[in-house]
Amino acid sequence: MAGCIALIAHDEKKDDMAEFARQHQDALSRFRIIATGTTGGRVQGACPGLEVTRLKSGPLGGDQQIGAMIATGEVDMLLFFIDPLTALPHDVDIKALTRLATVYDIPMALNRATAEKLIDFQ
């Protein structure tokens, strides 16, 4: 196993994430995949062969769970398709997660274009 990738997408970006996962299923299958609840469900639906560990939904603590796993060294890359045009009730959790990914210096893509580059390097 090449490491662990965390996948998260806000609602307006979930179609993009499902398509991204389908397109890069071979590359993703070399990693342990974790995801927030709803995103993980969409990825599993798009890629039935891919094993995905689904955590809590983002607004219910999923971002924080992934942040904690980053702090304990369990996550090697974060692919987080954020929606900058919608106000979200758990904005503080999102900020905390991106902060921890920065503190622990793990590769982090906040949009699909960057995720395409990162996954190509794997």
Ligand SMILES: O=C(CO)COP(=O)(O)O
């Ligand atoms: O809200 C999220 C990340 O901030 C994503 O959570 P879901 O994948 O459960 O929708």
